[in-house]
Amino acid sequence: MRQWSRSMRAKGKTIGFVPTMGYLHEGHLSLLNEAHKHTQLIVVSVYVNPGQFSPNEDLSTYPSDFYGDIKKLMAVPGGVDVVFHPHNLYDYGNNNCGDDGNGLQKEGMREKDGVVVSCVEDKGLGHETWVRVERLEKGMCGKSRPVFFRGVATVVAKLFNIVEPDVAVFGKKDYQQWRIIRRMVRDLDFAVKVIGSEIVRDSDGLAMSSRNVHLSLEEREQALSINRSLSKAKCAAEKGQVNCRELRNSVIHAIHEAGGKIDYAEIVEQENLESVEEIKSPVVFCIAAWFGKVRLIDNMEISL
């Protein structure tokens, strides 16, 4: 992979990179369109990263359809130059972790004595280096998924070192992830420009996600409450309601009424993700909620 990037760079070409976990939808394809605006060549990675799942999460049921993905990528206007589909990024040839890149949960690796581990945790010569973006990783999704952002930042660092792109595009649907990657790139001096791409929604307003496939028809209908209530909150804010407690309560109420279970509903500063009580500067309203066994996230930027 790196050899290709270096040979292209030697010819003066610029390289855009879109990391994905596969099961591609319109949201992913919009990231490719965004990448095409910035660079001559495009690399897409398709890799379900075990490092960002804890053993009690949905790694083994995470949807995948590699040949379907390839078909979609071949239809992208402007094309894709490389699909990077590594088998296992954590197999260093001398450890037991990450044997098959999937279904890595072992009995002994579940949460134990309060120490939360990821699916690639191992002893001895296994992977043990983690990139921590220590403040940004803590709030929101980091509360219920304590190894998640550690795993995301680490695999993105690995992928950046392997692909060596000039530009990388991330979706703003994963808002906290996007901010964490930007901060990591700044703090570790990666030679990569990180671009955030807007959320893509289905015609009914649901933010596109690979996990949507697991929703029943009823759950999907319920899940529309997220975007509807966020849009209402944005409207209310623009009309002068800047009290975050009020705005949050109305969204929590609406999602709860619809049958969802809130994980968090927070209004935070756009760059630092610090909670705010009153909207004075640009904020983002971030939501995570469960519908049945599916956890969805969504968000809306509010810049008055």
Add this chain to the structure above:
Amino acid sequence: MRQWSRSMRAKGKTIGFVPTMGYLHEGHLSLLNEAHKHTQLIVVSVYVNPGQFSPNEDLSTYPSDFYGDIKKLMAVPGGVDVVFHPHNLYDYGNNNCGDDGNGLQKEGMREKDGVVVSCVEDKGLGHETWVRVERLEKGMCGKSRPVFFRGVATVVAKLFNIVEPDVAVFGKKDYQQWRIIRRMVRDLDFAVKVIGSEIVRDSDGLAMSSRNVHLSLEEREQALSINRSLSKAKCAAEKGQVNCRELRNSVIHAIHEAGGKIDYAEIVEQENLESVEEIKSPVVFCIAAWFGKVRLIDNMEISL
């Protein structure tokens, strides 16, 4: 810096890198000689990294002599192509940390409520991304210097991303550091080959260190006990004494007798740095000890 590296790479040149904190001695110069064996071009960085010091450590008294360093580098056989001497690698233009790259200790930043911080810790938009090599960073020097290896791994990641070398040379005097950097490079897929270079000693056997300048004549004499006792232990092991408790006791006794205060004396596996009770496979005997106000480290590999 990166532009230079990329222009050289585009010409097919290979780049060797020797990161230092300056105040160069024969030990550093031996790293350059080692680098010259592997690459056509050599970059040396001179940067005292505040990120690896905690506020109660010796950042403000760490010796420096940049023009003396330049003179030494100009005399190196084969030469040096770039001296990279950044002012401050943690100033992102919007934070209060790392104002002058030195003397960053602020009253409010000392160890507080048991949370150990480094000299670049800050709130808000400051540096917050740390590379953790989670098992290797814990033992030996990591016990008494809890932010040290986090800071070292992080600044080396930054420097690798800025310099983009093909090969980097580290001294095996900082044995744990060398192993941590190798592990980080493997785990994060850096495109850098890490070479370990042998310890350089003064004619009296003392391992070269920038900190040696702080030793009084008497302390220096006392400090010779480290190398003497390590050499004896190696001899004893080669003659059949493989009991680590015995070997450690004799070294601890000798250093203590000489007037040193032991921080740690451990016999560990060479790659994983796990303590061993009996020497069966290649090990390294690692020592840290105080002589007056100066903390010295040294080690000796023992491969029976």
